[in-house]
Amino acid sequence: MLNIKMLAKELGISIGTVSRALNGRPDVNAETRERVLKAADRLGYAPNQSGRSLRQGTTNAIGFMIQTGREAMGESDSFFMPLFNSVQTVLEEQGMDLIVLTCSTHQDPEAYLRRVVSRHIVDGLILSATLRVDPRITLLEKRNIPFVTLGRSESGRDHPWIDLDFEHFARSSVARLAELGHRRIAIAAPASDLNLGFVFVDTYRQALAEHGLAFDPRLVLRGIPTEEGGLEIGKAFLALEARPDAIILVNEVLALGFYRVLQDAGLMPGRDVAVIGFKESPQTRFLTPSLTAFRMSLHELGTELARTLLATMPAYMNAFPDQPRQRLWPMQMVHGESEGKARR
Incomplete structure (x- = not known):
């Protein structure tokens, strides 16, 4: 690998001058700086980042x-x-x-x-x-x-x-489902200590109260954010004693497994169970029926x-x-x- 010493020898100038030119120091004239930069580019010189980091105290x-x-x-x-x-x-x-x-x-x-x-x-x-x-x-x-x-x-x-904005996600989802007449609304939350899960569940509970709906801890289902997680949540959903008429999924990929469980049971999302997913994604774009979800940049x-x-x-x-x-x-x-x- 070409180093700064070899580059200086190739140009016939001092190592210090080459170093100052490469670092844009003002005490190197424009002609010399251009000559050094062109030679570095032509010969494929790349600075030793580890050494530069030690000298400058940064890694960029x-x-x-x-x-x-x-x-x-x-x-x-x-x-x-x-x-x-x-x-x-x-x-x-x-x-x-x-x-x-x-x-x-x-x-x-x-x-x-x-x-x-x-x-x-x-x-x-x-x-x-x-x-x-x-x-x-x-x-x-x-x-x-x-x-x-x-x-x-x-x-x-x-x-x-x-x-x-998980608060907006939970609050607007509950509001939409309540507007459509749903009264027993479940959610699928993370099976971990992620803070988003706490925010989501807390806001869901508040939103239910705002619409005069009772909170039932049995309707808070938890799973990992995968298609398999959606399968497990779907099975738990159908096993509930009084099946909810709607569910809000904190991760959009859960919808893939959840849809499959419903369809295997002869149920259709949107007809028998209302489903709202989290984020629009390539994985859920072609689900049938189309998934209500949230758009962001x-x-x-x-x-x-x-x-x-x-x-x-x-x-x-x-x-x-x-x-x-x-x-x-x-x-x-x-x-x-x-x-x-x-x-x-």
Whole structure:
């Protein structure tokens, strides 16, 4: 691999001059700088990032921590890949790169993050899958490391976050089903300590009361966010003593398994059971009958995550002077045939 010493020898100038030219220092004249940059490009020179990081105290990289495994992520490629793309688009404008940090379901997320932090491989972090009490947030605050979370938590002081508006999702779903005459409304919530599950269930309970409907804890069904999870939830739904006439699914992929269970039992979504899913997705686009779900811009969400993080970092905050620190991400209900009127 061509190093800076070899590049200087090729050009017949000092290593110091080559280094200053590559780093855009003002004490190198324009002609020399252009000569160095052209030679570096022609010869395929790339700086040693590890050495540069040690000298500058930065890595010019941002880490996006996700938890892998179907139990944690479900079928979430259609969610995270657009986010990664738009986060990287913002970062590259600032000369930075995105590193996806994958924590398996067999690893402790806090221990994993401690290793990442100790290795100084990123300048800031985006955390997903936030827990109601999340020690990762406490860790990053103590270490004074810039970060933003995709999701809220009761941990932390006043850290930056963007969260999907699960309150709107739960409240508007209950309102729509009540408007259609449904009175016994179940929900499918996460089988984990994800904070979104607590927000979803709490708001669902409040929304029922607002419409004069009783809360029944037996109607809070839990499962993993996969098609198999939808199958299990569907079986539990049909096994309830007094079958509900509607269900709200906190993850859209659950609808794939849930539809199958209903159809195997000779029931039709929208006719016999009203179903509302969470997010429009490629996996559910061709369900029949069409699924009532919520629309959001993942491209804009990724862009805002990157901007929110950079706005907390001294080297970049001037580029994003009016960036909100905390924000609920809007969603719009898109009506499908699965929400059908109640049968009496």
